[in-house]
Amino acid sequence: MSDSTSLSDLSADVVIVGSGVVGGMIADQMVQAGRSVIVLEAGMRRPRGEFVEKWRDMSFFNRRHSDFQGLYPQSPKAPAPLYFPPNNYVGLSGPDGSAYQQGYLRIVGGTTWHWAASCWRHLPEDFQMKSLFGVGRDWPISYDDLEPYYQRAEEEMGVSGPHDPHLQSPDRRSKPYPRDMIPFGYGDRRVSEILNPHGFNVVPIPQGRSIQPYGDRPGCCGNNNCQPICPIGAMYNGIQHIERAEARGARIIAEAVVYSADTDENNNITAVHWYDSQHNSHRVTGKAFVFACNGIETPRLLLLAANSRNPNGLANSSDQVGRNMMDHSGIHATFLASEPLWFGRGPAQSSCIVGARNGDFRARYSANKMILNNISRVAPATEQALALGLSGQALDDEIRRRAACGVDLSISLEPLPDPANRLTISKTRKDPMGLGCPDIHYDVGDYVRNGTQAAVDQIHQISALLGGQELEINTKFNANNHIMGGAIMGKDPKDSVTNGECRAHDHANLWLPGGATMPSASVVNTTLSMAALGLRAADSIKRFFA
Numbered sequence: 001m002s003d004s005t006s007l008s009d010l011s012a013d014v015v016i017v018g019s020g021v022v023g024g025m026i027a028d029q030m031v032q033a034g035r036s037v038i039v040l041e042a043g044m045r046r047p048r049g050e051f052v053e054k055w056r057d058m059s060f061f062n063r064r065h066s067d068f069q070g071l072y073p074q075s076p077k078a079p080a081p082l083y084f085p086p087n088n089y090v091g092l093s094g095p096d097g098s099a100y101q102q103g104y105l106r107i108v109g110g111t112t113w114h115w116a117a118s119c120w121r122h123l124p125e126d127f128q129m130k131s132l133f134g135v136g137r138d139w140p141i142s143y144d145d146l147e148p149y150y151q152r153a154e155e156e157m158g159v160s161g162p163h164d165p166h167l168q169s170p171d172r173r174s175k176p177y178p179r180d181m182i183p184f185g186y187g188d189r190r191v192s193e194i195l196n197p198h199g200f201n202v203v204p205i206p207q208g209r210s211i212q213p214y215g216d217r218p219g220c221c222g223n224n225n226c227q228p229i230c231p232i233g234a235m236y237n238g239i240q241h242i243e244r245a246e247a248r249g250a251r252i253i254a255e256a257v258v259y260s261a262d263t264d265e266n267n268n269i270t271a272v273h274w275y276d277s278q279h280n281s282h283r284v285t286g287k288a289f290v291f292a293c294n295g296i297e298t299p300r301l302l303l304l305a306a307n308s309r310n311p312n313g314l315a316n317s318s319d320q321v322g323r324n325m326m327d328h329s330g331i332h333a334t335f336l337a338s339e340p341l342w343f344g345r346g347p348a349q350s351s352c353i354v355g356a357r358n359g360d361f362r363a364r365y366s367a368n369k370m371i372l373n374n375i376s377r378v379a380p381a382t383e384q385a386l387a388l389g390l391s392g393q394a395l396d397d398e399i400r401r402r403a404a405c406g407v408d409l410s411i412s413l414e415p416l417p418d419p420a421n422r423l424t425i426s427k428t429r430k431d432p433m434g435l436g437c438p439d440i441h442y443d444v445g446d447y448v449r450n451g452t453q454a455a456v457d458q459i460h461q462i463s464a465l466l467g468g469q470e471l472e473i474n475t476k477f478n479a480n481n482h483i484m485g486g487a488i489m490g491k492d493p494k495d496s497v498t499n500g501e502c503r504a505h506d507h508a509n510l511w512l513p514g515g516a517t518m519p520s521a522s523v524v525n526t527t528l529s530m531a532a533l534g535l536r537a538a539d540s541i542k543r544f545f546a
Contacts, residue, residue: 020110295483338467
């Protein structure tokens, strides 16, 4: 159905708010199950080709400094937190407020338009942090409960990962990856040869791309431009499931900013209200509702939608909506190895050091993972060589040496859920629709700070093993856009927002799938876990209609 159809008297079996990877997968599942579906997306919808052209025209400065948002138009009525230029859509406070400066997209297809396509599973231990290590919270479900959905998500996304169990993290699987791992480049192989005998455990990153075609997608040809957009479309992103769902009959409405909801005497959701781009209000009724907006926008919407039956916000009888905000606080390191490694051929991220991902130490301090960034080192090498005042052949030679020997590590640390890390609605700052902007108070906590020192010690060891020179470690925490915790799941409705199916305790027909429900962060990218939770929620919705 097209957006030109009348916007009055809208109704569907399933109403989904948010068109990213989770909303798109659920929409596709529900239309295949024979249900009518409406997807409401606050952001704009533009064709992929437009983004590719903008990428080709991007300035050197923006490329060099990782402008992953600039290709994608922001709706004037639905802002998102930006880096180029920065804005104050999200108000940050607390000891580590700057560590929570997220950079997501509000656009049809969601933020996976510009991700690295890393598709990690949580470890089994990550689901039992309280039971095994005495910290954080346990999930109300186990790894084995989610494992079939991990498998389905990998198949939906066309994930490539190692068939060799010794290279898997974790290695508990019901089936092989849909595609074998993307082969290591020379740098990945050489670093693993040097580091693995010392227990650092360099493994391939499971990725939402392959070197062979997968469905309608071509094979990856190693452009090394996965972010801000794959120029040939080899990488999975959420728009693919949105387009599949639309082709099967789902209706996608862009620039639809949902701001409130109606509830009946049983506290079921009966309708949501939304503004169009002209600030006209509309209403859509449904039988089942899904808020899959992301880990910030979902709790924000729940709080905005407070009504007489739910004065503290939807799904918030526990007072946990907006609490327990998490992200993988990151640090960064670079150095020059003593031999050429030639990172920069193939996907932007290909291998990862996971030796410190698990262990008894997690009772005392956070785990970590260290990505061996495979983004070309030519740009930073050029800046460094120019700063030395070189010219002519000497400049060319120095650029080549630094590009060949440069090593770039992104280190992710594992936060614990803390109710004091909280999203609230600003009383003073409003978006263009007049809706309160999100405020977030954030403190990484001593668990992460203690883990940072362990990570720094490991970086020194890695640099020494690779003959490192000019080692620079930046321990100022940065955000990784892996937003978790604002609608946390649990067994007890008194201290959680949803159950293990992402179904709200307070509303029998509302699901909140995605990162917001995750009770533990692990150290790995959240997208595959979000997709798996979305597919599990879709099965729950199917049973609701049975």
